[in-house]
Amino acid sequence: MQISLWKLFISFLKIGAFTFGGGYAMIPLFEREFVHRYKYIKEEDFTDILVICQSLPGVIAVNFAVYIGMTLRGKKGAFVSGFGMILPSFVIIMTIAAFLYRFVEHEAVVAVFQGVRVAVVVLIFSAGLKFLKQNFHFRGIFLAFLTFTLIAIVYVHPFFVIGLLGVLGYLIHIISGVSHHADDNA
Template identity: 50%
Template sequence: MILNLFITFFKIGAFTFGGGYAMIPIMEREIVENKKLIGDEEFTDMLALAQASPGPVAVNTSVFIGYKIRGLTGALSCLLGTVLPSFLIILIIAIFFNDFKNLAIVEEIFSGIRPAIAALILSSVVIMLKKGDNLTKRISIAVIVAVLVGFLDISPVIIIIAGALISLIMNYLKIK
């Protein structure tokens, strides 16, 4: 089982361009739908926890999934499976990059990959929005945050801290 987890996450890491959020839809399809290792609600909970934790969301999610399935060894297996492909690819690119960085074909390949990455990230956003309790509220919050960061140049750190404080206050008031 540990080797299977490693191989599964290695494939996800090796064939997903765009990093964390681009990996989420592929991770969900493979872990929840194809292999049925965890349920849909569990995946959503782990994704929320991964987003709240420091570090890359895909790496955090893979660690939580591995831990849920096989404990510490599962977490380490999924962690290595997720990050090792990127590490190896970057290592190989770094070794040979100066030899081919100015080739037109390389520039065309990267310009072709960009839209696919954007689509995977958008797919991840749509999945997270659909799974929310109140879709309209979540879309509104996403739009407000985009405006605050993109147009008013407010630091995302300030928005995250403000969101955490608002959430704490709302939950405190709900308890009372």
């Protein structure tokens, strides 16, 4: 049975509205909704779709929504899914942004944000450690260190560094051949 556009929209709206912690936190919810609950997508296809969405630039959750929408209901499906995914963020953030700057001078708010800034750095740092663990081999560490040095120390624009690393990766890949793949797929 075909999923209705409305159901598709509501599914993504729900996940977008109630998942805290960014796109990665949404992956188990996508799986529960589309693989286990409605069985619109097979387990092995789900993993493939996820890999493709992570291999493309952009917002992983939105990429996923558009992919699923496109697969199940074509262009209209892609549109309602992507829109459903973005809408909650859009409304919530604008509401907060509209009120925030009335209180920003208040000394209690200043104090609270001073503490929260530390937590933000902790969260980014820990995301970095997680990715580092997945790339914990000589080449991975070397390329990560190269990226860090170029951006943070030499102050090269991240646009160029991303391009450079893509080209380097491609060259390494064609020179080293297929046999060295295993360690990249961690």
